[in-house]
Amino acid sequence: MTMQEQVKINIIRGIRRLLMDHHRMSKAEIAEALSISFPTASKFIEELVNRGEVLSLGLTPSAGGRRARSYAYNPDFAHALLVYLEKKETKYVITNAYKEKILEDTAKSFLEHDPSILAEFFKTKLAENPSIKTIAIGIPGAVNGDVISYIPDYSLYANQNIKAISNLTVDLTIENDMNAAVLGYQKRNGLSHEASVVYIYMGANGPGAGILINGELVKGHTMFSGEISFIPLNDDSRVITKSDFDKDDEKSISLVSKLIQTISALINPSHIVFHQAEASEEFLHKAAENVKRYFPSDHMPALYISDWDKDYKEGLWQLAKLNLICLDMNS
Amino acid sequence: MTMQEQVKINIIRGIRRLLMDHHRMSKAEIAEALSISFPTASKFIEELVNRGEVLSLGLTPSAGGRRARSYAYNPDFAHALLVYLEKKETKYVITNAYKEKILEDTAKSFLEHDPSILAEFFKTKLAENPSIKTIAIGIPGAVNGDVISYIPDYSLYANQNIKAISNLTVDLTIENDMNAAVLGYQKRNGLSHEASVVYIYMGANGPGAGILINGELVKGHTMFSGEISFIPLNDDSRVITKSDFDKDDEKSISLVSKLIQTISALINPSHIVFHQAEASEEFLHKAAENVKRYFPSDHMPALYISDWDKDYKEGLWQLAKLNLICLDMNS
DNA sequence: TATACTTATTAAACTAGTTTAATAAGTGTG
DNA sequence: CACACTTATTAAACTAGTTTAATAAGTATA
The missing domain is CATH 3.30.420.40 (ATPase, nucleotide binding domain)
Incomplete structure (x- = not known):
């Protein structure tokens, strides 16, 4: 990848990160936060607005001169499916890009069945909600890259690559539950x-x-x-x-x-x-x-x-959010 | 700092890093390794050659077409002073930018005297060898940023900022001896x-x-x-x-x-x-x-x-090299 | 309510990396 | 040794971020 493409991607990701965290910002604030010039920030924000990914909102309260227009990430542009695989049951949550709950439910436990059953579950949920742009899964086992390298008691999941098995059009991240929790604790505090x-x-x-x-x-x-x-x-x-x-x-x-x-x-x-x-x-x-x-x-x-529960959930959301920020613009 | 200034600095540092490690490279190889275009690499290499920091060498063996000119870092453009503070004595080495020994000697132990004595030592060495562009110090104590936060037995050095005390025109890095050793081990292996x-x-x-x-x-x-x-x-x-x-x-x-x-x-x-x-x-x-x-x-x-000795020395050299790579071009 | 002042946005000139085309300098072969 | 082929370098057109100037849209005050 050429340097200028990297620059472009970094700017777009920076805008997404800021708007997902702050909810409302002006072009000048975004330019300042990303250390880029106003015209450049403006250009990319317009592009994101045209794509429907960013919303153009009303004017900010005046600071003594012309009032700035504020922008926000469109919470419904990208939804996330967060899945907590556990022994007895599978909790899952669908949120918008602001982490607001769209749906929260429980499915049967998948861990003691073939992983293809889980893949089917993903396909169903994606069909029900086409806004889902990423899936984050927490699992009581060790994860190496995309592969579940070690998982006690659930031999059907051992050495499986859930991402490859699922063969989805959206991004999928899988992480150990304890790793997710410590990330969540860091963020929550x-x-x-x-x-x-x-x-x-x-x-x-x-x-x-x-x-x-x-x-x-x-x-x-x-x-x-x-x-x-x-x-x-x-x-x-x-x-x-x-x-x-x-x-x-x-x-x-x-x-x-x-x-x-x-x-x-x-x-x-x-x-x-x-x-x-x-x-x-x-x-x-x-x-x-x-x-x-x-x-x-x-x-x-x-x-x-x-x-722990709150930390775990926050951690999994952070992983999902990272995926949303890094979304490929051609999808 | 603006984005384009950062780009510029990264390119220059990248060229330095490559040439210090590989000793001889063509413009095309550098451009490829840094993922930048040939003309851009060429421009910066010319600049470094004009400044005397990079040497323009002979042509490479042909690969079937016009032979490429090769470039190398000028080993005498920047020397490094590596100092190993120990209980009984102080070992020090001056190397060129290829880590080749210019001088190796031993001075008295500084740890039981006021740090200003060490600062004097630096000034003397810098006067003797104006090519020295960085100093790296290893010390049997904990270092927090530039401050020696904990050092048993040598109370005169406790909570001292050697960099601030020395007030030098060149960069100075101080690091715990064990941390340096583990870095050196990583590199050596x-x-x-x-x-x-x-x-x-x-x-x-x-x-x-x-x-x-x-x-x-x-x-x-x-x-x-x-x-x-x-x-x-x-x-x-x-x-x-x-x-x-x-x-x-x-x-x-x-x-x-x-x-x-x-x-x-x-x-x-x-x-x-x-x-x-x-x-x-x-x-x-x-x-x-x-x-x-x-x-x-x-x-x-x-x-x-x-x-351990070799690992420690390699580690301290790596720290010095990092400073040379990050040299400010206005000094 | 005109005028000065403040801040935001747009437009134009500028700067710097990339791409593509042109040129230079070599190798190998009939 | 002319010709095709390969690789390196230079030059010119292009692309994209920055800077600066111009314009827009507001506030405050006499």
């Missing part, structure tokens, strides 16, 4: 673009962690990062399990303390996040006190409790 | 741009690790990453020390095994590297066997032994 966060979740599919370092997901060279159950913290070298977190006794606190200390000593993140249902403020407080007996308190991460 | 490597060193200044994830240094939010001595692997929660590595007994092997397992479970790097003098092939083999009893062998990192 307004953390910087270079944040480092470890998100610990003792979910039904076994304990694990989503890890963000320098603002990027850490997947590991064999997609095995965050498998904290394999950290040899127990005296007898057995793996950590959910039950180690449940109890509010000395042993549980000691174990979680060691986990916090290990993570802090190795990657020193700014935040370690725990699932609402799995840790109380008091439990974390005790653990933090415990860690500080061995670990310099200056370098302690902030320990937070968060709503 | 031709690892990908997105490599994940943990480099373990039980150095004189205490044990620690340089960590590279997705090709980026992991510094931690308080510059405390890689402080593996704080990982609670010993039964009695005391920190790991150098002596834990020295012995080839059961206990040492068990400890290093746990360390490998911890790192693998958490960040799953492709490589864990150990210092030559601190681990034998046999020791690592035993440790690896030990880890595989508890940890899936598919996800084991490759365990390597490397020459």
